[in-house]
Amino acid sequence: MADKALFEFLTRIGDTTLVLGHRVSEWCGHAPALEEDIALANTALDLIGHTRMWLSRAGEVEGKGRTEDDLAFLREAHEFRNYLLVERPNEDFAVTITRQFLFDAWHRLMLISLQESSDQRVSEIAEKASKEVAYHVERSTDLVVRLGDGTEESHRRMQHAVDILWPYTGELFTDDETDRELSDRGIIPLPSSLEGEWKTHVDGVLSAATLVRPEREYAHKGGKAGVHTEHLGFLLAEMQVTHRAHPGATW
């Protein structure tokens, strides 16, 4: 019998890296400097690489013969399980980098914890992805500090980014039935257990960046359950159009 909870988790993390990877790839050819352009494209490619591992494993666990491509390109928005944070539009460089930083800080902790997973494949994928993510955190942390504590304009844009993205971070730490079941089985950590360390890290960086964390605790939720903002529909339309127009095409 297919392991429904494990499939659910694998699509949550795989869809999250897929959607963020696609978002970041939207900068390709548009970044403020050639060096940043390549760095962002590298990050996007890393995330798509993680997606391939997570989603192909999800397909195996599901046992219906779906491949990574079937899952990435032939599902509708309501079937996606990514966190809302990663479908937020790029807007400007400040929003892109802040989103990346808030995500990277969570991603690193999640992967460290998943390396101890009782599921061998999950732990192997986490170990492989961890090395790249360690660099992502280093890079986005550095940029947040530089831009937050930079010019008047970069500071203003960064504070705006933190203010608008903050309400989307709460979802990273909510637990539901699937999380509790998988945590009991030793496959994943309870999402809420990562929050303390994440906040400590984020607070330290924001303060070095002279940025202020919003006080309000309100959190947008729904991504994990397939309830998305309108932004995901547009993203998927662009991401999936070629595959849907040419079913089964290969290089």
Place this chain on the structure above:
Amino acid sequence: MSSEWPLWEVFIRGQHGLNHRHVGSLHAPDAEMAIRNARDVYTRRKEGVSIWVVRSSEITASSPSEKGPLFDPADSKIYRHPSFFDIPDEAGHM
């Protein structure tokens, strides 16, 4: 934006190479970011194990117009090449 950033020369030591070799240049606001940018721009295919960066403005180059005086005197002095010595077998490979 990049036009405000100074230019850096990038040197990479390869997997098996002993020396850092010049691979190109890039823009960055400071040395730390120049290293990061070099990592992203020049080591994507696992080219290196070590990176050096130096501000391009810190490099003093010989002038092309002095090429003659600088290098011509070495012409036709083949005896400066150490190829006229018999290497004793005991010395092994050199």
